[in-house]
Amino acid sequence: MALNFHQLHIFYTVAERGSFSAAAQSLHMTQPAVTMQVQSLEDYFGTKLLQRSTKRIDLTEAGRALMPYARRSIELIRDTDQAMSAFTKQLKGRLQLGASLTIGEYILPRLLGPFGQSFPEISISMKVMNTAQIMDEIMNHQLTFGLIEAPVNHPDMQMEAVMSDELRLIVPKDHPLSKRPTVMLDEVVEYPFVLREQGSGTRLVMEEQLKRKNIDPADLKIVMELGSTGAVKSAVEAGLGVSFVSESSVKHEVALGLLHVVPIEDVRFKRQFYSIYLKSTLLPISAVTFLTFLREKxxxxWL
Known part of the structure; x- marks a missing residue:
């Protein structure tokens, strides 16, 4: 019997998930099939890799020694898929992903067309939801991966920066700042603000940058908190306040003269968008190809 990657992947997933049943769910296999593959791997090495009990799974000394090699084999396969995706033009299938609000509403719709021209046989199904919902659906295996606006820490999740973005100050067309070529941050914070809700990626990036400039976000004059970028833009257009939004989300309103983007001289609100998926998941080549497209193009x- 030869050592094979499939068995290493199953072993690694059992160890990471802590049980055969959880690993079976993650791998879309039956529990007996998972158990059989781990036993075959133990037979190959001639030693126990996992200590089984009624409540949990523990690694043996041999299992602990094998874990970094299993992890490296998974990473190598991922890197191989990524390297070869550039040469793969005849991909077929359906790609399911989740995208947080700004990405799903304003960024990806402009990118799916160019991607579809390069890979016409891949159909994409996208759910637009907040980061917490994306993580829940990934954990429950309802989504393959997600794209989110701010980094998160989760022991089961793999996260990687795939796109750059910048938040810009927007003001109504007749605002005192609308005709200024540039402004300073300490001028801006004196005006009323309309902001995304607490916990949104946009709000988090804005608040972190303010803190770096020794400005307490709690001192802002926040007149309204809204649950979508579209609602924020409408409120600013109505003259209720100023705000920070993704540059890609206001091109239409700026072109029509409904809103003005005003450069801030002493600070820039740059950020990364991230892909997120389970560490124990091997992404399908279609997902790897899509993420490579986002990273390298x-x-x-198009934005």
Whole structure:
């Protein structure tokens, strides 16, 4: 019997998930099939890799020694898929992903067309939801991966920066700042603000940058908190306050003269968008190809 990657992947997933049943659910296999593959791997090495009990799974000394090699084999396969995706043009299938609000409403719709021209046989199903919902659906295996606006820490999740973005100050067309070529941050914070809700990626990036400039976000004059970028733009257009939103989300309103983007001289609100998926999951080649497209293409030509 030869050592094979499939068995290493199953062993690693059992160890990471802590039980055969959880690993079986993650791998879309039956529990007996998972158990059989781990036993075959133990037979190959001639030693026990897992200590089984009624409540939990523990690694033996041999299992602990094998874990970094199993992890490296998974990473190598992922890197191989990524390297070869550039040469794969005849992909077929359906790609399911989740996207947080700004990405799903304003960024991806402009990128799916160019991606579809390069890979016409891949159909994409996208759910637009907040980061917590995306993580829940990934954990429950309802989504393959997600794209989110702010980094998160989760022991089961793999996260990687795939796109750049910048928040810009928007003001109504007749606002005192609308005709200024640039402004300073300490001027901006004196005005009323309309902001995304607490916990949103946009709000988090804005608040962190303010803190770096020794400005307490709690001191802002926040007149309204809203649950979508579209609602924020409408409120600013109505003259209720100023705000920070993704540059890609206001191109239409700026072109029509409904809103103005005002550069801030002493600070920039740059951020990354991240892909997120289970560490124990091997992404399908279609997902790897899509993420490679996001990382390596000059996306600004479409945004």
């Amino acid at each position: 000059d996306l600004q030509q």
